[in-house]
Amino acid sequence: MNRRLCLITGASAGIGAEFARQYAALGWNLVLTARREDRLQALADEIRTRSGVDVTVMAEDLADPAAPARLVAALEGQGLAVDALVNNAGYGLPGTFFSTRWEDQAAFLQVLYTAPIELTHRLLPGMAARRFGRIINVASLAGYAAGSAGHTLYASVKAGLIKFSESINAECDALGHTDLHCTALCPGFTFSEFHDVNGTREATKQMPSWLWMDAAPVVAAGIEAVNRGRPVVVPGPVNKVMATLTRILPEPLGRAMVRAQSSRYRRMD
Template structure:
């Protein structure tokens, strides 16, 4: 195969599906993974017909400990390797740390942090051998904000992905791998099924429209950033402004403001 292949997790909808569409439009072959087989197959059919590429749908639950190995083994069995990795799979876990079970919290950590780190670790050697690689970790503007009540691990996981991406990008540069880049993409509120799945759509719809972005410009910003070797990208002027304010305002003030705002879209009962 002459075309490069991009592996995208959480590709059945939203930002993940948009990553698939944009990489397909750039002429890449795709491996798309999620839990919903029908959604993956529908997307694969659409993109193969439109862009004349190969799309490999892989039904997999990243909460399972052996999911990363199964994905990569399936691709290797088809003679393919990963040239770009988009770690996008994720969801919100409504409620507080107190009123959610550890099984749910552990699965959340696995899907949103452990699996992206593991996949990155396992594709990097091949990227280094071939002298090319792109890794995009979909983090969040929440990784810049103070922690608030509800979705307790969300901000901490996203902050971890930001630091992880910065470190991987720095390691690749320091190790002489000049064409291997890792970027943390940090969107704010983005129109997708994310809030429908976690049951907060009614609350988030009450938020100002200027706080929202469509998925297409978010994804475009991520692809442009990783190609330039930028370790972090915050798409959108409003999001950039909020990220900057979290750094320059006094911490007690940002905690108060974040706590007030989060009550509008985070459930703590």
């Protein structure tokens, strides 16, 4: 059967694993990547059994600047043409710009910014030639809000991914690629392993439950938005209200609100 193929980064947990389950349920074959190969293999087995699609595992550390080119070469080597790319791998880097090592900031930029952009650059021409493509960049509501103290580059990188997605979407339209779309998916607080990895679970547990979403509706919103050719989507009514507030509140007020609240979800130590 001639199925479409989706490459998902950060597929070993959380939002990425949910993207894998939902694209498989839609009948797509998958390539899953992340560092933890055992997790990827377990998810691949689960999905093959449940959905009957082909799942290929390619473990990579996206902090390695050579990883995106290696991934694309491995795909080409196996004759796998990518129809959808989900740039999802990510994490928060706790601490301030003062307290962190440059090596850790550079790795953060590589995983969350350069790798998604390079993968897009390498895979877009094939999508254009085949006249079909979907690119979802998992950004964040943080890309709308003011920058915060702690986790210094997170908001910058996510804001950059939103702008990048808008530009690629506009270029696809301007160049007449009518079935080639790029969308920034901007979740708010979403249940996953994200807050365990960055050490903010205890603090974020205190936040009201209405602020949180499950990964399933977040992912569904991303897939629907990219199919419709929307450059940006904010999933869920609460997140939509917050995104709107960041646009209509006076900037000093928005900054003051982030300053007052950010210690609940950002670590300064």
